[in-house]
Each structure stands twice: as C-alpha cells, then as structure tokens.
Amino acid sequence: MSFGRPVLILVLSVGLTLVAWSAKAADPTFDQTARYILEIVKAFRTAYVLDVVEHLRESGVVPKEDWQKDSHFLPLPAQFVKSAAAQVNGFEMGLIGLTPLNPANRPKTTAESEALVQLEKNRDVRVLSFVDGDQFKAISADLAIVQSCVDCHNQHPQAPRQNFRRWDVMGGIIVRLNRNASSEGLPLGPEPSKRPVGPIERAVPNPTVPAPWVR
C-alpha cells in the first residue's frame, strides 16, 4: 500500500511522456512539409509539360515567353510554376538556376547556390533541405525531361549557357517556408490575395442561383 502512490505517479508520468512524445512525432516537421510541397509542385509541373505542352506541340500550340499575346501560345513551364506560386500566401515556391535566362531566378542566398551545385554534382541526390536564416528550404533538381527544355534554353537570346543536354540538371524547384510559422501548420492568409478576377472565376454563376439539385 505504501508503494502504491509512487508507482502510480511513475506509471502516470511514463504514460504522459509517451503521449507527449507521440503527439510530437505526429507533428510534421519543416523537412517533411517542405518535401511534400516540393513533390506536389514537381508533379504538377511535370504533368503540365508531358500532358499539355508535349501533347499540343504537333497542333502548333507551343509554349512562348510572351504567351499572353496570342491564344495559340502556352505559358512556359517556368511561367506556369511562377504563376501558381503567385497565388500562394504564407510560403514561397519557385524555380532557380545558376545560369538563369531570367536574372530574377538567381539563387537568393549562398546556401541556395551551394545546394544547386551539389545537386548538379551528385545526380543521386534529388532533394536537399536545410535551414537558411529564418527560412527552411528544400530544393529539388529540375531535369531536362524533354528535348525542348534544352533547345529553348540553349537558343534563347539571353542564354548565359548554351551547352545544356537532355537529362541535365537545369536548375532547381525551390520551396521556402518561414520558420516562425506556428507548429500547428502554416497560417492561411487572412483573405484571398487582391489579384484581378480571372476568366474562370468571372464565369462562376452568381451564388444566389439555386444548385441544380434544388432547382
């Protein structure tokens, strides 16, 4: 009986420690979060290149830098990522390169440049993640998955490098998370960003119109 209390306390504290530990283990880390986001950005980018750009190529609808000028042009794969990134609040995603066609796509820090060098040097490493100042970053090698990546980059008038070959690492897809974001997840922006209404949103019917199943 005299041992009852200490044993109970011990059992309780072990139990609580276990609960706390498993709750912590269940929290996604910055590393996991960054890698998931990277995986999704990469998947959509690749699907865009293989299923849209390559599919339309023979019809004469091709990716062009100034695609807005003509409805027969498509955004470049990089522009597609950047345009999606512009709709995201709370963290950054984008494309960077050591020899970029657009100087705005240069790495933002030395750590980013070094990661790109590592990805180019060691082709077995597909993703690198690291703390960089107040951000957590993950970079994944952006490979020349189709010949048109190489052709366009090598022939571009602003090309600082003209010897890309198929399957080369052309740059990196990057995700930058703010480390001060709460551990309960990245805060969503207080309201949607103030971008102008796009054509699809404009076509969305007035919400006062009853849904088809109540009409």
Ligand code: HEC
């Ligand atoms: C028709 C031309 C064209 C094609 C095809 C193309 N790119 Fe690009 N790419 C560009 C241009 C132009 C930019 C700069 C866009 C910007 O940020 O304004 C760019 C940007 C990039 C960047 C960021 C660094 C930089 O150079 O500015 C990477 C990485 C990249 N492209 C990789 C690829 C890969 C991989 C493919 C194939 C899946 C590809 N590109 C296909 C023209 C092209």
